Amino acid sequence: MKVHALIRVAACAVSLHAGLSFAASGTSDAAASANAxxxxxxxxxxxxxxxxxxFRNLIPSATLEQQSADEYAQILxxxxxxxxxxxxxxxxxxxxxxxANREIPFALKWNDRSKNWKWEINVVRSxxxxxxxxxxxxxxxxxxxxxxxxxNDNELGxxxxxxxxxxxxxxxxxxxGRQQAxxxxxxxxxxxxxxxxxxxxxxxxxxxxxxxRYTPADxxxxxxxxxxxxxRAGYDPRxxxxxxxxxxxxxxRTPNGFIWMHPYGAARVHDLMKRLPxxxxxxxxxxxxxxxxxxxxxxxxxxxxxxx
Ligand SMILES: [Zn+2]
Numbered sequence: 330m331k332v333h334a335l336i337r338v339a340a341c342a343v344s345l346h347a348g349l350s351f352a353a354s355g356t357s358d359a360a361a362s363a364n365a366x367x368x369x370x371x372x373x374x375x376x377x378x379x380x381x382x383x384f385r386n387l388i389p390s391a392t393l394e395q396q397s398a399d400e401y402a403q404i405l406x407x408x409x410x411x412x413x414x415x416x417x418x419x420x421x422x423x424x425x426x427x428x429a430n431r432e433i434p435f436a437l438k439w440n441d442r443s444k445n446w447k448w449e450i451n452v453v454r455s456x457x458x459x460x461x462x463x464x465x466x467x468x469x470x471x472x473x474x475x476x477x478x479x480x481n482d483n484e485l486g487x488x489x490x491x492x493x494x495x496x497x498x499x500x501x502x503x504x505x506g507r508q509q510a511x512x513x514x515x516x517x518x519x520x521x522x523x524x525x526x527x528x529x530x531x532x533x534x535x536x537x538x539x540x541x542r543y544t545p546a547d548x549x550x551x552x553x554x555x556x557x558x559x560x561r562a563g564y565d566p567r568x569x570x571x572x573x574x575x576x577x578x579x580x581x582r583t584p585n586g587f588i589w590m591h592p593y594g595a596a597r598v599h600d601l602m603k604r605l606p607x608x609x610x611x612x613x614x615x616x617x618x619x620x621x622x623x624x625x626x627x628x629x630x631x632x633x634x635x636x637x
Contacts, residue, residue: 390442393502394465401449401467408453415452415472425470426450428486432493432562433466439554440497458580459587462492464501474587478579483626484572486564490555491591498554500547545592549600556601556608563615566608567626569601 408414415422429450437444446466457471458478468489475485495501543551552569560566577593580586613620 388502388505390464390499390502393499393505394442394446397463397465397467398447401463401465401469404453404469405451408451413454415454419452421470421472421475422450422452424482425452425468425475425485425489428482428562428564429468429489429493432486432490432558432564435558435561436493436497439494439558440499443497458576458583460488460492462489462496464496464499466493466496468492478572478575480572480575481568483565483568484575486559486562487556487566487569487572490557490559490562490564491551491569492555493558494551494553494555495543495547498547498550500543500551501541503547504541504543542590543592545596548591548593548597551591552597552601553604556604557611560608560611561615563612565623565626566605566612567629570598570629571627573597573601 405414417423429448433448443466448466448468450468450470452470452472452475455471456473456477458473460468460470460474462468470489474480474488478484480488556566556569573593576591577588580588583589609620609623613623
C-alpha cells in the first residue's frame with residue numbers, strides 16, 4: 330500500500346516536473362516579493378496569509394501524514410528504548426502539553442484536515458535545541474530547547490505556535506515535493522525530521538533530510554499564523570522577539586542547526602515587530618485585559634497603540 334503510494338508520487342513527479350519547474354520559480358519570485366507586504370486583514374478579526382504552493386500537490390497529504398506517523402512512532406520508540414523519552418508526569422511534558430493543548434483549538438481553522446489529526450505532544454531528553462510538529466500534528470520537543478534557552482511560557486507558546494503553523498500550512502510537503510521533483514531516481518520520500526541526535530545512535534539521517542530548510546516566505550507565514558494562534562491562546566506575542574534572539578545566538582554556529590532550518594535575520598525581526606499591533610489585541614482579549622493594561626515585557630516597554 331505504502332509502496333504503491335510512493336510509486337504514484339514518483340510517477341506524478343515525473344509527469345509534472347517539466348511543467349512545474351517554470352511555474353514554481355515564478356511562484357517563488359512572487360512569494361518573495363509578496364513577502365514584503367503579505368495580504369492579511371484584521372477587519373474581520375481574522376488574519377489571512379498566503380496561498381497553497383504548487384509543489385505540495387506532488388505528495389498527497391494523507392501519504393505524508395501516514396509517513397510522519399510512522400516516523401513519529403520510530404522516534405518515540407528509539408527515545409523510549411534509550412530512556413530518553415520523558416514520562417507523562419514529567420513537569421516539562423505537562424507544561425508543553427498544557428501550552429500546546431491551549432493553542433490547538435485556535436489552529437484548526439487554518440487547515441481543514443487538522444480537525445481530524447490525532448495530536449500528540451512528547452518531550453525527549455536531549456541537549457539539542459530543536460522541536461518540530463510533523464504533518465498530522467505529532468509534536469516532538471527536545472528538552473534542550475526549553476532548558477538551555479530557559480524559555481518562559483510565552484516564549485514556548487510562540488515556539489509551539491510557529492511549529493504548528495509550519496505543519497498547518499504544509500511547508501514540509503512543499504519542500505518534499507520540490508525534492509521529489511528534483512530527485513526522481515530515488516523513488517522514496519526521505520525522512521523529514523528524525524535526524525536529531527538524541528542518543529549515540531542518530532535516527533534516520535539522510536542527505537536530503539539535512540538539506541531541508543524552510544524558505545524566508547515559509548518563515549514569515551509561520552511567524553504570522555503561529556503568533557496569531559499563540560496570542561489567541563493567551564501567550565504574549567512580544568515573546569517571539571526574545572525567543573528568536575535566543576535561538577539565533579545559541580544555534581547560529583551549529584551546522585544545520587535550528588536557526589539554519591528557520592532562516593532568521595533583520596527582515597524577520599522587522600516583520601515580527603511590524604505584526605505586533607495586530608497580535609497584541611488578540612493576546613489582551615485572551616487574558617481578559619485591554620491592550621493599554623498590558624505590562625512591560627522584556628524591556629520592550631509598554632505597548633503603545635499606533636496613532637491612526
Ligand atoms: Zn520556522
